[in-house]
Amino acid sequence: MSQIVKTGRIDSWGPKIFLGSAAGDIASVCLTAPDKSEDFAGQTRAILAVIDDLLGQMDSGNRGLIYAQVWLADMGDWPRFVPIWNAWVGDAYAPGLSVVEMAASRRDSLLEIRVWADRPAA
Amino acid sequence: MTQLTRSHAETMDGAKRSLVAKTGNWTHFIGLQPRNLAGDIKEQAADVIQQLDMLLAESGLAQSDLFTVTIWLKDMRYFSGLNAVWNGWVDPAAPPARTCVSGELYRPDLLLEIVAVAYAEKDAA
Numbered sequence: 001m002s003q004i005v006k007t008g009r010i011d012s013w014g015p016k017i018f019l020g021s022a023a024g025d026i027a028s029v030c031l032t033a034p035d036k037s038e039d040f041a042g043q044t045r046a047i048l049a050v051i052d053d054l055l056g057q058m059d060s061g062n063r064g065l066i067y068a069q070v071w072l073a074d075m076g077d078w079p080r081f082v083p084i085w086n087a088w089v090g091d092a093y094a095p096g097l098s099v100v101e102m103a104a105s106r107r108d109s110l111l112e113i114r115v116w117a118d119r120p121a122a
Numbered sequence: 123m124t125q126l127t128r129s130h131a132e133t134m135d136g137a138k139r140s141l142v143a144k145t146g147n148w149t150h151f152i153g154l155q156p157r158n159l160a161g162d163i164k165e166q167a168a169d170v171i172q173q174l175d176m177l178l179a180e181s182g183l184a185q186s187d188l189f190t191v192t193i194w195l196k197d198m199r200y201f202s203g204l205n206a207v208w209n210g211w212v213d214p215a216a217p218p219a220r221t222c223v224s225g226e227l228y229r230p231d232l233l234l235e236i237v238a239v240a241y242a243e244k245d246a247a
Contacts, residue, residue: 100226
């Protein structure tokens, strides 16, 4: 009887999971980079692109962002995150942002991002 | 959309962000950090909680409206200091639901950060 909509199923690597879920008027997406051979900027942009895609599939989007929780494997990458983030959030009021350094699931995984976004109530 | 509003815009080393985001009955307080990083854990914790209280009040909310509180602590060595401040703040009969996990934060002298979510039905009396 679940009313949770899920999208972005992953079966090809790692655990079997969905990257995105939505229920009521909230959508959430969380992932690490699909291609971990990329550098920090590449991983960050790839994650944000998947977030844009999956939020769109759940009738939400970048403009509905409530907040992003960012986990960096190395806080030394933070300065590289800032310009990519600012370009992504655009000129309007930005969403909330929290950043914490955490051990990653793999050595080549440089960051993980979870976002929460508003969507039209189902 | 349910009338998303974001306020208290600031930057974190140049990264644009808002401290408060409201949607429907939910209000999110994101990445609350102490204003003075020179303080010890008790001073930093007290300052962050004071900011949370101020932002709650501004939104017409109270501690009892908190749905979850997540505390990111730089090091678990600060756990008892944090809890001393926390216990002096919370309603002892009904403290908020809380998670506390340690992880290095974005500045070496930043000892904690709070992300809190409040819920209050707008049409409720």
